[in-house]
Amino acid sequence: MKIDIREANGTDLDHGLLETLSSLAHVGLTSEKAREIFRARLRTGARTYVAVADGRIIGTVSLLIEQKFIHGGGLVGHIEDVAVHGSHQNQGIASNLVRHAIAEARQQGCYKVVLGCYDSLAPFYERLGFRRHDVGMRLDLNTCYNTTGAAG
Amino acid sequence: MKIDIREANGTDLDHGLLETLSSLAHVGLTSEKAREIFRARLRTGARTYVAVADGRIIGTVSLLIEQKFIHGGGLVGHIEDVAVHGSHQNQGIASNLVRHAIAEARQQGCYKVVLGCYDSLAPFYERLGFRRHDVGMRLDLNTCYNTTGAAG
Numbered sequence: 128m129k130i131d132i133r134e135a136n137g138t139d140l141d142h143g144l145l146e147t148l149s150s151l152a153h154v155g156l157t158s159e160k161a162r163e164i165f166r167a168r169l170r171t172g173a174r175t176y177v178a179v180a181d182g183r184i185i186g187t188v189s190l191l192i193e194q195k196f197i198h199g200g201g202l203v204g205h206i207e208d209v210a211v212h213g214s215h216q217n218q219g220i221a222s223n224l225v226r227h228a229i230a231e232a233r234q235q236g237c238y239k240v241v242l243g244c245y246d247s248l249a250p251f252y253e254r255l256g257f258r259r260h261d262v263g264m265r266l267d268l269n270t271c272y273n274t275t276g277a278a279g
Numbered sequence: 280m281k282i283d284i285r286e287a288n289g290t291d292l293d294h295g296l297l298e299t300l301s302s303l304a305h306v307g308l309t310s311e312k313a314r315e316i317f318r319a320r321l322r323t324g325a326r327t328y329v330a331v332a333d334g335r336i337i338g339t340v341s342l343l344i345e346q347k348f349i350h351g352g353g354l355v356g357h358i359e360d361v362a363v364h365g366s367h368q369n370q371g372i373a374s375n376l377v378r379h380a381i382a383e384a385r386q387q388g389c390y391k392v393v394l395g396c397y398d399s400l401a402p403f404y405e406r407l408g409f410r411r412h413d414v415g416m417r418l419d420l421n422t423c424y425n426t427t428g429a430a431g
Contacts, residue, residue: 145348152349164352172323173345191345193325195360196297197304200316205357208347233420240420243393243413257416261395264404265412268385268392 128180130220132227135175135187137165143184143212144177151210176227178211178220186211188224192235204232206242225255280332282372284379287327287339289317295336295364296329303362328379330363330372338363340376344387356384358394377407 135144140161145154156164168175178186191205206228211220232240243263244252253259287296292313297306308316320327330338343357358380363372384392395415396404405411 148348154349155351164346164348167346193343194316194319196300196316197306199307200312237420240418242416244416245413249414252416257418259414260417261397261415262401262411263413263415264394264396264409266392266409268389
């Protein structure tokens with residue numbers, strides 16, 4: 128099966144993108160609200176990439192580009208929300224998505240790419256060239272939104 | 280000494296902000312280039328906060344707001360580049376800067392705030408309410424820019 132990886136567009140939301148992300152954590156968005164978020168993310172420079180098979184979205188990865196003052200105004204790529212649809216696990220799709228995000232970060236001129244992952248996933252990212260660098264700290268804020276308790 | 284914490288403006292760049300950041304890593308920016316970066320960061324929604332004493336910038340913290348599709352389009356605050364000028368270390372300024380960034384993230388409606396730090400700094404962030412959550416992974420990309428080798 129041929130799998131393409133490309134930047135997401137608005138129509139992908141209804142063709143498996145939100146369903147794919149729901150393997151990661153609760154999504155809970157109407158199509159309309161998802162489109163609004165898609166546009167808001169574009170405005171802030173957040174990039175969404177998708178893996179496509181037979182016209183369906185079966186995987187995704189996000190890349191945020193941060194411009195720093197330090198390192199001569201250097202750019203940092205933050206990889207977020209790597210997800211593969213349950214029907215396509217263990218086919219190397221997540222690796223290809225992360226490689227694609229790294230290539231995009233390189234093309235944008237990033238001097239590093241960073242991400243946070245559970246300890247059990249560190250070997251996966253090490254095989255893609257990452258190294259353990261620091262500790263990911265998290266503070267949950269009290270909001271009205273009910274999370275599923277999943278990571279993300 | 281009275282210390283104010285507020286959002287940065289363009290004139291702060293020449294009043295100690297870049298000098299403060301150089302305690303973290305090499306900066307290497309002209310004033311003109313720094314202003315350009317300041318505007319670019321505003322466009323992508325990156326917020327810079329500063330601690331001010333006697334009209335000089337003596338501390339800074341950055342907050343990136345990421346809008347996700349998961350968690351109902353939830354917002355995540357990423358804290359970056361906490362720095363205090365060498366002349367004002369160990370006066371609680373870093374704590375106050377991080378608390379300020381957390382309050383801003385809360386006000387924006389973020390459901391969590393995350394950051395990466397060296398293991399030795401984890402207790403500092405734990406005192407501010409953070410918990411160790413995951414592993415920060417890093418991939419250095421080959422660019423022409425010469426870093427100082429410092430973290431960041």
